[in-house]
Amino acid sequence: MSGRKILVTGGTGFIGSHTVVELINAGFKPIIVDDLSNSSYQVINQIEKITGIKPDFFNFDLCDPTSTTDFLKKHSDIEGLIHFAAFKSVGESVKDPLKYYRNNLYSLVNLLESFKESKVNFVFSSSCTVYGEPDHLPVTENAPVKKAESPYGNTKQISEEILRETTAINDQLKVIALRYFNPVGAHSSALIGELPIGVPQNLVPFITQAAIGKRGDITVFGNDYNTPDGTCIRDYIHVVDLAKAHVSALKLMEGSSEKRNFEIYNIGTGKGNTVLEVIHAFESATGVKLKFNIGQRRPGDVEQIYGDVTKAEKELKWKAELGLEEMMSSAWAWENYNKHNPF
Numbered sequence: 001m002s003g004r005k006i007l008v009t010g011g012t013g014f015i016g017s018h019t020v021v022e023l024i025n026a027g028f029k030p031i032i033v034d035d036l037s038n039s040s041y042q043v044i045n046q047i048e049k050i051t052g053i054k055p056d057f058f059n060f061d062l063c064d065p066t067s068t069t070d071f072l073k074k075h076s077d078i079e080g081l082i083h084f085a086a087f088k089s090v091g092e093s094v095k096d097p098l099k100y101y102r103n104n105l106y107s108l109v110n111l112l113e114s115f116k117e118s119k120v121n122f123v124f125s126s127s128c129t130v131y132g133e134p135d136h137l138p139v140t141e142n143a144p145v146k147k148a149e150s151p152y153g154n155t156k157q158i159s160e161e162i163l164r165e166t167t168a169i170n171d172q173l174k175v176i177a178l179r180y181f182n183p184v185g186a187h188s189s190a191l192i193g194e195l196p197i198g199v200p201q202n203l204v205p206f207i208t209q210a211a212i213g214k215r216g217d218i219t220v221f222g223n224d225y226n227t228p229d230g231t232c233i234r235d236y237i238h239v240v241d242l243a244k245a246h247v248s249a250l251k252l253m254e255g256s257s258e259k260r261n262f263e264i265y266n267i268g269t270g271k272g273n274t275v276l277e278v279i280h281a282f283e284s285a286t287g288v289k290l291k292f293n294i295g296q297r298r299p300g301d302v303e304q305i306y307g308d309v310t311k312a313e314k315e316l317k318w319k320a321e322l323g324l325e326e327m328m329s330s331a332w333a334w335e336n337y338n339k340h341n342p343f
Contacts, residue, residue: 003027005077006250009062009107010084011055012039014194015125015183017047018243019082021192024051026247031075034085035061038197040343046191062107065114072114080121080250083111086155089201090129090300093152104155105162112166112173119172121253123246124163126177128235128266128305129153137272138308141179141264149300160264167261174261176249181235181268181307183242185327186334193334194239195343203278204236204327208335211288218290220275222297225304233272233304238322238330242267248318265312269320272306278324285328 006023010016011032017039023030024047032044032055041057048054060067062085072078086104087093093100115122130153131139132146148154163175184204186193199215200206209215223230245267273281279290313319 003029004079005029005031005075006080006082007031007033007075007078008082008084009033009111010039010086010125012036012041012043012057013084015180015239015242016082016084017043017192018187018239019084019246020047020055021050021187022240022243022247024053024055028080028247028250029055031056031058031078033058033060033062033071035059038087039195042343043192049191050187050189062110063103065110068110069114072118076118078118078120080123080253081111081115082123082125082246082250083108084125086125088152090150090152091201093150093155097151100151100155104152105158108159108162112162115173116170120174121250122163122173122175123249124159124175124177126160126179126264127153127156128179128181128268128307130157130160130179131305133302134305137304138270138306139266140308141266141311149302164262171261174253175263176253177262177264178245178249178267179264179307180242181237181266181305183239184236185238185240185322185330187240188330190330190333190337193331193338195338203234203275204282204331207279207282207290208331211282211286211290211332212335212339218279218292219295220279220292221295221301223294224297227274227304229274229276231275232301233274233306235268235270235272235306236278236324236327237268237320238327241320241322245312245316245318248316252316263315265316266307266309267312268307268309270307270309272304273324278328281324282328282332285325286332288332
């Protein structure tokens with residue numbers, strides 16, 4: 001493989017591993033850095049099974065400035081960076097905010113310091129959490145960034161500010177921040193997918209774990225919201241579609257000299273689904289009946305959010321292609337694979 005080298009931090013994680021596959025498919029040469037604190041080395045072997053190529057892997061903590069600088073000195077031919085490495089549990093961030101500020105911000109600052117003298121195209125993993133409860137739907141990239149509901153969300157806001165201010169003084173640095181909505185599903189091979197540690201914090205892995213017998217009944221947090229069936233609405237996007245958006249972002253920065261050095265794009269489907277719609281879509285796609293109960297609203301939950309993705313479709317030449325049933329069936333296939341082939 002002789003493609004352009006792309007550093008993928010957190011590349012053994014859920015979104016990272018799928019993006020590594022799409023980078024290889026597109027002719028790039030991904031190099032993974034991950035400390036494996038929330039993932040498994042087995043993912044590297046799974047990527048090789050899918051693509052026929054085993055990406056280079058380095059295990060260290062990007063919060064260590066010496067290790068980060070030394071690594072990038074040895075790999076000075078890296079042309080692009082996709083930065084996934086971050087803690088991402090909203091609940092945990094509330095309980096231990098310093099853990100999140102230290103990890104999510106130190107790693108970003110160390111990378112930027114290490115690339116200070118280099119020309120690099122940087123794709124940043126951001127989040128729709130920066131919008132909070134939006135005033136208008138679908139939410140556009142011009143919507144105000146509201147006070148974060150959690151330290152996790154705040155680290156994404158601060159990271160975007162750091163990147164915006166750094167690109168303003170560094171012409172060699174191009175940054176695209178992708179504000180994800182709700183990534184779900186798994187690769188069509190069922191060899192990689194979401195692998196939450198402990199009790200899942202997100203809906204779909206909880207659904208699949210409940211369906212396979214790892215969990216009890218599903219709790220739907222509130223059914224009295226101002227939505228068609230009273231449950232919260234989110235914009236769910238297949239993780240493979242999301243992964244392809246990163247490839248599109250890199251290609252845009254490589255081919256364009258007209259864009260600003262810092263751009264933001266919503267990455268979603270452009271429509272929302274309620275919690276109950278997701279549950280019923282899983283049942284329809286798999287034939288598995290789910291048991292669920294209605295519980296109290298969960299503090300901090302946004303009633304509904306889905307994104308306007310017109311800018312991404314126009315400028316990145318990217319569009320989500322996979323629907324909700326494909327998201328559910330692939331997530332279920334991955335859950336079954338992982339039951340018999342645990343990491």
